[in-house]
């Protein structure tokens with residue numbers, strides 16, 4: 005059995021590193037830009053109005069007499085006239101400012117009688133309510149730096165500059181194999197000896213949280229031939245995740261089946277709780293995690309180990325730990341690192357009550373994993389501990 009830190013070191017050594025490629029803008033959500041982007045055009049592309057109101061030339065405005073309204077410009081249209089002295093144009097938010105105008109007054113600050121306009125606010129300033137061409141980004145400016153995380157706002161920003169694709173570090177492809185004769189789908193009637201399969205959807209949800217769609221999920225019986233066939237079908241994924249069948253019983257066939265398929269074991273078993281029998285291996289096209297079947301072990305292994313690997317593909321640090329004081333004292337067995345589900349509070353972190361690896365009732369309401377170091381047994385109230393907040 006190896007330590008948690010050695011397991012992380014080995015995953016970092018063997019996980020296949022980032023691969024970049026162009027993707028449609030929406031698919032870049034949650035990815036990191038693999039190129040810097042220079043603005044192709046000025047944004048905004050033309051001087052336009054920030055308000056619904058009237059455009060006029062402040063410079064030539066005679067405040068003692070009304071302005072004459074000579075036209076109207078809607079957003080999406082353009083004006084074909086140049087305003088002369090003491091002329092104004094009705095204008096709407098986003099519409100191009102007509103030639104000859106340098107200021108827009110919002111309609112609430114005017115009094116209009118037919119086509120005559122009086123500006124009622126004496127404090128109007130020149131250039132008010134005009135959004136100048138290129139005031140956000142000028143053609144050729146650095147619009148986005150390489151290595152920037154793409155958020156919904158980044159996507160909107162880039163689309164606003166006319167981009168529909170971007171080069172990013174690609175998300176890994178992920179396949180899942182669920183093993184166990186006892187598994188039936190939620191929604192079916194439960195027979196004695198069977199349980200509802202829940203790891204598959206849990207892993208899919210955890211992946212979707214990182215904007216990764218699982219390409220394929222297979223459920224197989226604990227039969228070597230079935231398992232080998234399923235593994236062979238799924239070996240083209242960057243990351244293959246199996247659940248169940250990694251312990252020591254006669255029906256724990258995953259490590260042997262992986263070996264038959266040419267997967268090279270990197271480690272099997274970590275000094276930790278839950279998820280002690282976790283398996284990690286490599287083959288020419290990808291990496292393989294064999295997670296124990298217990299649902300809490302699946303979840304904590306995902307957050308800690310699989311997110312580390314996914315982060316390497318995507319050039320993102322997905323396992324960010326913070327230090328928080330324990331709200332209450334805690335005693336554990338020495339010799340194993342504990343990953344406990346917890347809840348962050350105003351003052352620190354609370355370790356939730358039910359922590360056995362077959363139970364998810366407290367994990368279901370947790371917002372973090374608390375990592376308690378291998379060698380220590382007693383943690384007094386206020387001890388600073390590593391906390392991995394869920395994304």
Ligand SMILES: Nc1nc2c(c(=O)[nH]1)N[C@H]1C(S)=C(S)[C@@H](COP(=O)(O)OP(=O)(O)OC[C@H]3O[C@@H](n4cnc5c(N)ncnc54)[C@H](O)[C@@H]3O)O[C@H]1N2
Pocket residue numbers: 182183184186187199200201202203204247248249250251252253256278279280281295296297298299301361362
């Ligand atoms: N003699 C020993 N027995 C066990 C040891 C050990 O060291 N010596 N380790 C225990 C620990 S710790 C764990 S964790 C489990 C891991 O067992 P497996 O990886 O072989 O997993 P299974 O036996 O197939 O399943 C464990 C548990 O999880 C349930 N399960 C499986 N798949 C699903 C699923 N998709 N959805 C929901 N629940 C699932 C399964 O029914 C079992 O109850 O081994 C201990 N034993």
Ligand code: MOO
Pocket residue numbers: 276277278279280281296298301361362
């Ligand atoms: O490692 Mo197991 O997941 O404790 O039951």
